[in-house]
Each structure stands twice: as C-alpha cells, then as structure tokens.
Amino acid sequence: MKITVVGLGYIGLPTAILFAKYGNAVTGVDLSPVMTENLNAGRIHIEETGLTEDLQDALALGNFRASTTPVSADAYIIAVPTPNKDDLYKSCDTAYIESALMSILPHLKKNDTIIVESTIAPRTMSDVVQPLIENEGFRVGENIYLAHCPERVLPGNIMHELVHNPRIIGGITEKCTEKAAAVYGAFVEGEIIKAQAGEAELSKLMENTYRDVNIALANELAKISNHLGIDALRVIEMANKHPRVNLHQPGPGVGGHCLAVDPYFVIAAAPEQSPLMQTAREVNNSMPAHVVSQVEALMAEQDGNRVTLFGLTYKGNIDDIRESPAMEIKEMLIESGFDVKVFDPHVASEILTGEESCEDSSLIVVLSDHSEFRDIPTSYTDKMRESILFDTKNTVQTVGAGVTYYNYGNLHQANAKQTVSI
Incomplete structure (x- = not known):
C-alpha cells in the first residue's frame, strides 16, 4: 500500500515510520526542507524512544522518504497541528488541516482513503473536511473514503502505544470506517473501535x-x-x-x-x-501565577535574587515545551526581576549543567518530572547561596543534608520557617 503522511511532528513522524516498518511505501510530507533532508539522512528532530532506529530501518528497506510535497497514494493521513484560535473560547483553528487537504486534492483518485489524525473540534469532519473533498466532484462514502482516527499515545512510549493501544476509527459512513480500519490493520495490534466521525472527534x-x-x-x-x-x-x-x-x-x-x-x-x-x-x-x-507567588514568598527574605528552574518541558523525559507552564513561569519570574537560570537536559537550547545553573542561586524550582531530578546531587546544592528547593512535581526523592525541601504537601510550613528534609 502507498501511503502519504502530511505533517511530520510528534505524531505524524512515528506513524509514517511505523507504516514503512511494516512494509508500506510511505512518503512523509513536511514544509521544512531542512527537516526532510535530515530525515532522509536518518536524523530525527524529536526525542522519542526507538524512533531513530525505526527510521533507519525503514530507510534501509527503501520504504520511507521525506518530501516537501505530497505524492499520489492509496491512503493519505493528515497529522498537522490544530492550535487554538485567538477568539473568546479559543476554538479549533483548522487552517493547517485545510491547507494539508488542499495539497493532496490534486493527487486524489477514486477509491482513495483520507484519514485525519489531528485532534479536531466536533463536526469538523462533516462541516469542514467533507465539503472540501466533495467540491472536487468526489462523493464521500462512494468513491472517496474519509475518517477521523485520533491518536491516543504517551510521549516517550509512542512507538509501542501506536501498535498496541486501542484505535478509534470514525468514518463518515460505515464503508469509510471499514476502509480506514483496513489501513491501520497494517500495524495496529490493539482493538479496532469502529465509530462515527463525530463520536471519534468528541471521544x-x-x-x-x-x-x-x-x-x-x-x-x-x-x-x-x-x-x-x-x-x-x-x-x-x-x-x-x-x-x-x-x-x-x-x-x-x-x-x-x-x-x-x-x-x-x-x-x-x-x-x-x-x-x-x-x-x-x-x-x-492560574497555576503558573500561583507558583510564581510561592517563589516570591520563598525568596522574600533571601539576599540574592537568582532562581534556578529544573525543567522546561510540560512532562518528564521528553523534549516537548509546547504550551508548557514552565515556560510561562520562567517569563513571569524574569518580568518580576529575578535572575533566572535553567537546567533541562532534554531541551537542546538549554546548555547549562546542573552545577552551573545552581551557582549562587537561592532557590531551585522543579517544574518537570525528569528522571534526572529524582536525586539532586550535593554538587548542585553546594554551589547555592541558600539551599532551598520547591518541587512542584513531587518528583525529587533525595537531596543533600541541609537542603530545605518544599512540595505541595509541606509548602504551608514555609510560612512558619520550618526546615524539612526528605
């Protein structure tokens, strides 16, 4: 089967590589020429367990190539971002989906299958996607098959979960559902849940x-x-x-x-x-502002104003900073006049070591539950002006002697100036 995957981000790229790994001829499409060049050379741009190895295997088999433009296929998978609009209720912006769809329309032929994996608002398939296809003269459910098949995976374990998790297949018609289910049958070992498109969207x-x-x-x-x-x-x-x-x-x-x-x-x-x-x-x-207010309280009587943030990603052991509250906290602390240093071993742009980030700092604030933060070495805290740690993720298991440790369990004790240890 020939498959074109439009969008090579955190979901599209693993999906494309898995289809290729299981014997399909896959073209992955992204607008970035640098990204596509790197992928064709076996280099990936996201941190995900097993992804590099699977990409290199797919390239060796000749089943995967990255391109900036779509090619004709039997099935098209759209996995592009769907950000919030800047309106009253932050509704779903379908601009990327519409653009992706317009890019594949010239290649469509009868009996092709189109699958939208991007997370979308209810009725997007019937109210936005289907009309764009039928405006080209096709009839969805008769000579073109359209379905919404949302991903449901955990970053850090995507390659396993794409194969083994249950998969919802929401077709516009029953025939659409059957056609899309056959596409995912190439590698999905989990339960195939057949549904209507609107049910899949809302689920x-x-x-x-x-x-x-x-x-x-x-x-x-x-x-x-x-x-x-x-x-x-x-x-x-x-x-x-x-x-x-x-x-x-x-x-x-x-x-x-x-x-x-x-x-x-x-x-x-x-x-x-x-x-x-x-x-x-x-x-x-409201939580980033709440964290900042607690930092301000903890720093109120300190001589220095340097604060060290451990982690910028929204969850542990990944490199994804999209919508991360840690990023908002960082900017709010800087605006409040703090000298902010950051240590995140998973974010390439952050180059400080643990020791460097803690030097002359009065407070460590743990914002991501990376495994590297479970045990805080004394080589970090010995360089601090004051050894205080506020763990917003309850991830730290050990710290050195003399470190004042707070989390959401004992933060109230800070007002009583009680020193606690773990």
Missing part, C-alpha cells in the same frame, strides 16, 4: 478533558490545603485508598498540545453547556 477530546478536570481538582486542593495548613499530597494518597477514587497530582499547570488545548474545542462548540470544563481551564491556567 478524543473528552479523554483529555477528563484528565484536565481531574488535574484542576488536584490543583485546587493544593491551594486549599496550603491555605488551611494541611498536607495536600497526604490527603490525595489517603483519598485514593478508596476503591472508586482516583485523584490526580497537583503541579505547576497543564501543558502540551492535548490537555491545555483540547478542552477549548468542546467549550467553543457548546459554551453554555460546559461551565465545569471552563472552570477547570481557569484553575489550571
């Missing part, structure tokens, strides 16, 4: 909205517990002993191109019916 959005709402509850609990002088993390641990309770963990905010974006697509589609989702977004969006 993906609700998976991420559920988590966003749960995290908002945990973040609100952290604020409440800090105000009342109660250990929020202990409260969550005990509450989760209940067999039907699963509170998430509080943090510095919500980031990434899913949880921080997708709920708005639902909110924009039904604003009067979504007050809970809107409140959850407000709570999670």
Whole structure:
C-alpha cells in the first residue's frame, strides 16, 4: 500500500515510520526542507524512544522518504497541528488541516482513503473536511473514503502505544470506517473501535478533558490545603485508598498540545453547556501565577535574587515545551526581576549543567518530572547561596543534608520557617 503522511511532528513522524516498518511505501510530507533532508539522512528532530532506529530501518528497506510535497497514494493521513484560535473560547483553528487537504486534492483518485489524525473540534469532519473533498466532484462514502482516527499515545512510549493501544476509527459512513480500519490493520495490534466521525472527534477530546478536570481538582486542593495548613499530597494518597477514587497530582499547570488545548474545542462548540470544563481551564491556567507567588514568598527574605528552574518541558523525559507552564513561569519570574537560570537536559537550547545553573542561586524550582531530578546531587546544592528547593512535581526523592525541601504537601510550613528534609 502507498501511503502519504502530511505533517511530520510528534505524531505524524512515528506513524509514517511505523507504516514503512511494516512494509508500506510511505512518503512523509513536511514544509521544512531542512527537516526532510535530515530525515532522509536518518536524523530525527524529536526525542522519542526507538524512533531513530525505526527510521533507519525503514530507510534501509527503501520504504520511507521525506518530501516537501505530497505524492499520489492509496491512503493519505493528515497529522498537522490544530492550535487554538485567538477568539473568546479559543476554538479549533483548522487552517493547517485545510491547507494539508488542499495539497493532496490534486493527487486524489477514486477509491482513495483520507484519514485525519489531528485532534479536531466536533463536526469538523462533516462541516469542514467533507465539503472540501466533495467540491472536487468526489462523493464521500462512494468513491472517496474519509475518517477521523485520533491518536491516543504517551510521549516517550509512542512507538509501542501506536501498535498496541486501542484505535478509534470514525468514518463518515460505515464503508469509510471499514476502509480506514483496513489501513491501520497494517500495524495496529490493539482493538479496532469502529465509530462515527463525530463520536471519534468528541471521544478524543473528552479523554483529555477528563484528565484536565481531574488535574484542576488536584490543583485546587493544593491551594486549599496550603491555605488551611494541611498536607495536600497526604490527603490525595489517603483519598485514593478508596476503591472508586482516583485523584490526580497537583503541579505547576497543564501543558502540551492535548490537555491545555483540547478542552477549548468542546467549550467553543457548546459554551453554555460546559461551565465545569471552563472552570477547570481557569484553575489550571492560574497555576503558573500561583507558583510564581510561592517563589516570591520563598525568596522574600533571601539576599540574592537568582532562581534556578529544573525543567522546561510540560512532562518528564521528553523534549516537548509546547504550551508548557514552565515556560510561562520562567517569563513571569524574569518580568518580576529575578535572575533566572535553567537546567533541562532534554531541551537542546538549554546548555547549562546542573552545577552551573545552581551557582549562587537561592532557590531551585522543579517544574518537570525528569528522571534526572529524582536525586539532586550535593554538587548542585553546594554551589547555592541558600539551599532551598520547591518541587512542584513531587518528583525529587533525595537531596543533600541541609537542603530545605518544599512540595505541595509541606509548602504551608514555609510560612512558619520550618526546615524539612526528605
């Protein structure tokens, strides 16, 4: 089968490489000539376990090539970004999807299959994508087959989960669903869930909205517990002993191109019916400012004004800084007059070592749960002006003697000037 994948980002590239690995002739399309040149040379631009090796295998087999323009295929997969619009409810911007679709329309022929993997607002397939195709004289469900097949993978484990996770196939018609299911049958070993397009669209959005709402509850609990002088993390641990309770963990905010974006697509589609989702977004969006206010309190009596941030990514052990609350916290601290240093071993633009970033600093703020941050060496903290650490991700397991350690469980003790250790 010949497959053209448009968009070679965090989802499109792994998807394209997997199709190639399983014996299909794949052309991956991206607008960046530098990126496509690097891919054809076996070099990738994102951090993902196993991806480089699989790309090199696909190149060796002759099953993958990257290009800046689409080519004719049997199936077309669109995996381009869908950012928020700058409007009242931050609705879904389909401009990239429309552009990708227009680029493949000249290559379409009867009986081809078009699959949109990009996360989209409800009714995008029927109201936006289908009309663009039928304007070219095709009939969706009769001589062109159209489906929405959202990804549901964990960064850092994408190559495994694309194969083994259940896959939702949402066709415009039943025949569209069957055709798209046959495409993914090339490598998906997980359950194939056949659905209507609108069901698939809303299902993906609700998976991420559920988590966003749960995290908002945990973040609100952290604020409440800090105000009342109660250990929020202990409260969550005990509450989760209940067999039907699963509170998430509080943090510095919500980031990434899913949880921080997708709920708005639902909110924009039904604003009067979504007050809970809107409140959850407000709570999670408030967390960077909350973290900054806690940093200001911890630094109020320090002689220096240097703060060290550990991590800029929105989650641990990846290089993705999209919508990361850590980036917002960094900018807010700089605007507040702090001398900010950053240590992130997963972000190429950050070149300081742990020792260099901590030198003459009065406070470390952990914002990403990288495995490198579980044990903080004394070579870092010995260089500090004051040895204080605020762990917003509850990821640190050991620190050196004499380090004052705070997380959302004991942050309230900072007001009492109590030194605690782990």
